[in-house]
Amino acid sequence: MRVAVVGGGIGGLALGAGLRRRGYEVAVFDRDTDVTATGGYHITLDQRAQSALERLVDPAVLRRLRASGSALRLRDRDAFWDRRGRLLGHGPDLSGSASIDVDRITLRSLLAEAVGEDLHLGRPVSGVGLDERGKPRVEFTDGTSVTADLVVGADGTHSVVARHLAKGATNRPAGIIGFSGRTHRADLGAAEQQRLGTRSTMGIGPRGAALYVGFLDPVGNAALDAPELRMSVTTGPTYIWGAMFPESAETEPLRDLRGAQLRNALLDRFRERGWAGHTLEVVARADPSSVAAFRFNAASTRAADLAPWRAGHITALGDAVHATPPTAGMGAGAAIQDAADLVEHLDTVVGGDAAIIDAIALFEARMRRRGSEVLTAAMRTVRLILFTDTALGAAVTTVATPVVAAIARRRAGRPSRQ
Template sequence: MSDVGQGDDGAPRVLFTDAAPVSADLVVGADGTHSLVAQHLAGGRTNSPAGIIGFSARTLRTDLSPGEQQRLGPRSGLAIGPWGAALYVGFLDPVGNAVLDAPELRMSVTTGPTYIWGAMFPESHATDSLRELRDGELQAALLGRFRQQGWAEHTLEVIARADPQSVAAYRFNAASTRATELAPWPAGRITALGDAVHATPPTAGMGAGAAIRDAAALLQHLGRVTDGDTTTAEAVNQFEAGMRQRGSEILTLAMRTVRLILATDTTLGAAATTVTTPILAAAARLRHR
């Protein structure tokens, strides 16, 4: 898709670089953070950099030492250190998951107990340069940055033993947390959903789920059009009102963590984190005994 607009008859029209234009009754942009559809509707970008560069990959649980397997366990958690360094480790065991009973999904990359981790640093010239690296080179540079900041070697094992080809870097983008600033366009027969409207940093763990909720809500409202109870424009208007509220809620949660990470990237924030982190870590150990 290269652009979206309206034909002479007022119907939504989608343009392609390698195919003929297509007219439709309704166009829904689910094309992510850099959505062409949302940019067309809003007259510009619908999000901006949140100030953090993220790095992610996957590490098989069996590739970790027995001690680290026991320490991490079947849990997920986030550690935030001084100067904006943070590491999230999420546990995933898809074995027995009902969705994998479908034969066509047996090719899932993650088929055994795996830690899906995400490292975070404030955006800067140094972290921006890491985005140009790939695979093992990026993995080594990331480990080096954590070591420079004094992270214990055992906490970095999940990064060191990750699949090098799964390591990737990306920028966190975020839309406004204000509901009134989301989907800032009149309702019509072109709309958008998910990150195209409420681009959400992964710090809430709800971005994909919110997009699915958007799609389900849109279908529900459009069902009333089929029943003859409302028009398409009215259904889209009601859908967008609910989407604004949902988007605002998850963005508020996600940005709370983003702001916390950025707050440690100051002299005072780093000092406070240095003092409180050992206390919080000890409390977490006691809680999980």
């Protein structure tokens, strides 16, 4: 069976690696010319995502991944803050967690190595369809095309493949504009280093302003103590943060800014919304070249709305089907699980076209359920941020957070920084 994979992101590369390992004839096409040319947050891989990877790649790849990943079990408990930096509460105990955080570049590079010569970079796709014999065909912007027995779209939020199958868009803007950046922990003052700690934190204020600060240290908190295998991009304690604001005429111009200009504009937006100066230090001290803007897109949370097409010789997975905001840290892991499921269903195929279509139908049914799960989790935070931008939400946030902070302070038996 020949499989053509459109898209060389995490899901497409995971699928390509799994198919290659199982002996399929596979080709992965991506418009990028360099797999390291990727941005975004770091990626969280829970136990389910890691188990899926175990079925897709050689154990040696998993060892390199874990040697390059930061173990959540070695972090402090996550914390929630208000806009003044007052502690509101903590997340669950992570001491028993098997999850790891890893740089997106690191994961993509490892998977690209596993795909090997079956990865074809610099091949932007213009469309998909069927040839005169009814075979799935991938068409490229240079006018060339290839045919296969199965075409899989792993081409992300703006998927050419999924749009062809669904006869339209499979997701829409979620109403949030995100901004990300990287800040070395050592670049912060001692007080802010202590407040943020070695954990991920989330702060939400009135008028739809939120700041996520993730902690990544693949060296000091390595999931696997094997320095000789380490290939992480992050080489020391680093905060990888994400600022979030409701999408509006006010925030839209920010998407055109870059570097220090964008960083300063973000600081202005937070200050206008009453955020304390010390809570913004992680943004103010960020590497300007790391600061970037992106829109949150989301598919429907209803499983029945996902992959709204009849199973056939063209399918899709990952964000092409269930585009997920990064607010739950589950999107990449879900794409990897999609890839593992598809490989396993293809392994059951005995016979011709009908058997392939039956396997795709079973795969898509499981993918719909998984997509609904991760989207429901991610949209909770999106809806909370949007709620604080309403008159009622702003009032509730302004009044309630000092009360919650006082309760948290009383329980802890110590004063919090104001």
